Amino acid sequence: MQPSPIPDLTLVLGGARSGKSRHAEALIEALPAPWTYIATAQAHDSEMARRIAEHRARRPSGWRTIDAPLALPEAITGAPAGRPILVDCLTLWLTNLILAERDTEAAREALIGACERVRAPLVLVGNEVGLGIVPENVLARRFRDEAGRLHQALAARAASVVFMVAGLPMQVK
Numbered sequence: 001m002q003p004s005p006i007p008d009l010t011l012v013l014g015g016a017r018s019g020k021s022r023h024a025e026a027l028i029e030a031l032p033a034p035w036t037y038i039a040t041a042q043a044h045d046s047e048m049a050r051r052i053a054e055h056r057a058r059r060p061s062g063w064r065t066i067d068a069p070l071a072l073p074e075a076i077t078g079a080p081a082g083r084p085i086l087v088d089c090l091t092l093w094l095t096n097l098i099l100a101e102r103d104t105e106a107a108r109e110a111l112i113g114a115c116e117r118v119r120a121p122l123v124l125v126g127n128e129v130g131l132g133i134v135p136e137n138v139l140a141r142r143f144r145d146e147a148g149r150l151h152q153a154l155a156a157r158a159a160s161v162v163f164m165v166a167g168l169p170m171q172v173k
Contacts (some may be wrong), residue, residue, distance in 0.1 A: 003156050003157050005157055005158065005159045006115055006116055006122075006157045006158065006159060007159050008118075008119075008120065008121045008122055008159065009115055009122050009124070009154070009157060009158045009159055009160075010024075010027060010121075010122070010123045010124070010158060010159065010160040010161070010162065011123075011124050011126065011151070011154050011155050011158040011160070011161045011162070012024045012027075012123060012124065012125045012126070012161075012162045012164065012169075013125075013126050013127070013128045013151060013155075013161070013162070013163050013164070014127070014128055014163055014164030014165065015127065015128060015131070015164075015165075016127065018164040018165060018166065018167065019164045019166070019167035019168070019169075020088075020089070020125045020126075020127075020164045021055065021088050021089075021125055022167075023162065023164055023169050024086050024088065024123045024125045025058075025059065025086060027086075027123050028084045028085075028086045028121070028123055029060070029062075031084045031121055032084075033062035033063075034062050034063070034064060034080075034083055035062055035063050035064070035083060035084045035085075035086065036063075036064050036066060036079045036080060036083050036084065036085045036086070037059065037063045037064065037065045037066070037086050037088070038065075038066045038068050038072065038075045038076065038079065038085060038086065038087045038088070039052070039055075039065055039066070039067050039068070039088060040067075040068055040069050040072060040087070040088070040089060040090070040092045040093035040096065041069070041088075041089070041092050042069045042092075042096065055088070064080070064083075066078075066079065068093075069092075069093070069096045070093075070096050070097065070100060070102065072087065072093050072107075072111060072114075073107070073110040073111045073113065073114035074114075076111075076114040076115065076118055076122070077114045077117055077118060079118070079120070081119065081120070082119065082120050083120055084120055084121040084122075084123075085118065085120055085121070085122045085123070086123045086125070087122070087123070087124045087125060088125040089125045089126055089127060090124055090125065090126035090127075090147075090150060090151070090154075091126050091127040091129065091147050094143065094146055094147055094150060095143065098139070098142065098143060098146065104146050104150075108149065108150050108153060111150075111154075112153060112154070112157065115154070115157065116157075124154060124158075126147070126150070126151055126154075127147070128147075128151070128163070129143070129144050129147050129148075130144055130147065130148045155172075155173065158173065159173075160173060161173035
């Protein structure tokens with residue numbers, strides 16, 4: 001049985017440097033400000049710190065950033081009511097969960113519940129990692145499988161799903 005769609009939920013998927021974040025930001029910025037940006041990245045090295053700084057620098061004023069490397073469902077439900085929300089990105093959140101040895105199935109269900117409860121436009125960004133070869137190690141295979149399950153569960157509930165290729169949005173749903 002297909003779950004009921006969440007009317008204001010959009011899922012934006014794509015590969016690395018496909019334009020996912022820029023497209024998701026444009027979707028949210030088309031709505032009245034202020035906007036909420038929930039960031040899941042953690043700067044464990046200087047290169048990642050630079051990437052995070054670049055993302056922050058390109059966003060105009062009107063964005064409020066909430067850092068939620070692990071507590072994503074709580075950040076979504078705790079965001080200011082009625083304000084458009086962008087989550088970037090699901091796969092970094094999943095990485096954080098796996099490395100922290102958290103229950104990914106319970107976290108996925110909590111995220112779905114948060115998406116169902118929020119009463120604001122919500123855009124989720126994730127990396128599509130299942131288009132390549134089968135990874136050679138257990139951790140990478142687990143990550144790929146968990147990402148696939150997460151994206152499928154959210155896509156089934158999203159009102160809109162966009163797949164980004166070379167900066168071009170392809171409407172999937």
